[in-house]
Amino acid sequence: MYxxxxxxxxxILFGKNLKRLRKSKGLSYRKLATRCNIDYSDISKIEKGERNIQLSTILELSKSLEIHPKELFDFELEKEQ
Amino acid sequence: MYxxxxxxxxxILFGKNLKRLRKSKGLSYRKLATRCNIDYSDISKIEKGERNIQLSTILELSKSLEIHPKELFDFELEKEQ
Structure with missing residues (x-):
């Protein structure tokens, strides 16, 4: 399975997906950061996979992107070889 | 939106969904806890919405339930009235 x-x-995969979603909404780091009350440097670190964020941040990001939280996890995982 | x-x-909504998924797999707290190396009392607290878990725990739970992480977020949120 996974x-x-x-x-x-x-x-890292979560961060890449977040970046894809942010760009699809035409939002800069700063714009997203302002919407969800997170420092823009943290947004950049989350997108680089350097943050082990919590449910509360997941909710904030989804609200700011105006998407359902499950879309933040809509990416392929590495399957067992 | 949400x-x-x-x-x-x-x-709380995340916890209820986790409980639904755990039960659908016929797993007890203890069984799930053993699979994902989390204390079973923590599983109970997560299900009651008392834990602000991180991405790493989300991954562990999804592996133990043999589902994709996005299924852990497959629940209705409260829409704007």
């Missing part, structure tokens, strides 16, 4: 994906890889 | 759902409510 057991090969490790935590660091998961955070 | 701006009415606050953090506490979101954690």
């Amino acid at each position: 057991s090969d994906t490790n935590k660091d890889c998961f955070k | 701006s009415d759902t606050n953090k506490d409510c979101f954690k």
Whole structure:
């Protein structure tokens, strides 16, 4: 199933998906950061997979992007070889 | 959109969905806890919405339930009235 994906890889995949979503909404770091009351440098770190964010931040990001939280997890994981 | 759902409510909704998924897999607290190396009392607290879990725990739970992480967020949020 998905057991090969490790935590660091998961955070990177999450970050890439967040970046894709942010860009699809035409939002800069600063714009997204302002909407969700998160420092823009943190947005950049989340997108680089350097943050192990919590449910509360997931909710804030989804509200700011005006999407359902599950869309933040709409990306492929590494399948078992 | 979903701006009415606050953090506490979101954690409770997440917890209820986790419980639904765990039961659909026929897993007890202990069984799920053992699979994902989380204390079973923590599983119970997550299900009650008392934990602001991180991405790493989300990944662990999804692996243990053998589902994609986005299924952990497959629940209705409170829409704006």
